[in-house]
Amino acid sequence: MQILFDGNALQSQVHRRAIGPQPAGVRLEEPIAALKNGLSAEVEFTVEGDPLSAAVLEETDVLAIPTRPPNESFPPGMDLSAAPYTDDEIDRIVDAVERGTGLVLFTNHTGLTQEDDRLAEQFGIEALDFTYYNHPSGDCSLEGNQMVVHPILSGGPEGASVDQIVFENCGLLWKSSPSAAPVVRLPSHERAFFSATAQSGIGRVVVVADSGILGSKNPQGRGVPEPGYFDRADNRAFVLNAFRWAAGELT
Numbered sequence: 001m002q003i004l005f006d007g008n009a010l011q012s013q014v015h016r017r018a019i020g021p022q023p024a025g026v027r028l029e030e031p032i033a034a035l036k037n038g039l040s041a042e043v044e045f046t047v048e049g050d051p052l053s054a055a056v057l058e059e060t061d062v063l064a065i066p067t068r069p070p071n072e073s074f075p076p077g078m079d080l081s082a083a084p085y086t087d088d089e090i091d092r093i094v095d096a097v098e099r100g101t102g103l104v105l106f107t108n109h110t111g112l113t114q115e116d117d118r119l120a121e122q123f124g125i126e127a128l129d130f131t132y133y134n135h136p137s138g139d140c141s142l143e144g145n146q147m148v149v150h151p152i153l154s155g156g157p158e159g160a161s162v163d164q165i166v167f168e169n170c171g172l173l174w175k176s177s178p179s180a181a182p183v184v185r186l187p188s189h190e191r192a193f194f195s196a197t198a199q200s201g202i203g204r205v206v207v208v209a210d211s212g213i214l215g216s217k218n219p220q221g222r223g224v225p226e227p228g229y230f231d232r233a234d235n236r237a238f239v240l241n242a243f244r245w246a247a248g249e250l251t
Contacts, residue, residue, distance in 0.1 A: 004060040007046040008083035011066035030216040030230045057096035066106040066211040068115035098201025102246030106211035109171045123198035123205045124177025133169035146185045151250040152241045160237035170210035206242045
């Protein structure tokens with residue numbers, strides 16, 4: 001499996017930089033290792049600052065976009081760059097999906113969803129400018145009747161099942177087309193989702209309302225960047241299964 005991470009995405013930028021106590025190369029270290037070891041995937045990043053090209057997308061099995069930053073209103077100490085999509089870039093991604101490239105889009109919370117929403121809406125899913133959290137009780141946990149019957153959660157014969165997802169906070173996904181299907185619901189509303197899928201042409205799309213679920217654990221605990229949740233609860237299995245489904249390996 002050929003997996004391409006969008007180099008302009010928020011978590012990709014954080015991964016390449018030394019921010020606070022976290023050295024460069026750490027933020028996505030755990031999920032990259034899991035994708036390589038668990039899925040025998042080849043993982044690469046596009047060059048930061050370059051738009052996603054049709055030629056690159058054509059050679060990719062799954063494109064991963066862990067939050068496209070819409071502006072430069074980042075916390076102090078985070079030297080990141082805004083990277084709004086061009087209209088041509090969105091057209092190229094949509095065309096690539098229709099031709100069979102999988103897309104896994106990890107969006108975020110209030111203030112960071114605008115660009116992800118522009119892309120997700122092409123597939124009947126809205127990424128609302130909203131923050132879902134469990135303050136002051138701590139982390140959010142989704143399980144039980146929030147989990148919908150879906151191959152991403154069952155894992156298929158070769159994958160691990162997903163019974164619980166844990167995160168600090170997330171955005172909110174809204175189904176805007178009958179073609180979109182929920183995977184994990186949020187308890188705030190029957191149409192509010194943590195994750196949803198869609199199909200376009202012969203390609204598959206997974207949208208997740210939190211990109212921090214990809215983060216390796218911050219060795220210093222809370223701070224900047226916020227702690228990663230990749231190895232919490234069944235998050236690892238959820239992420240790997242999402243990539244497998246997007247690649248057409250889970251049915």
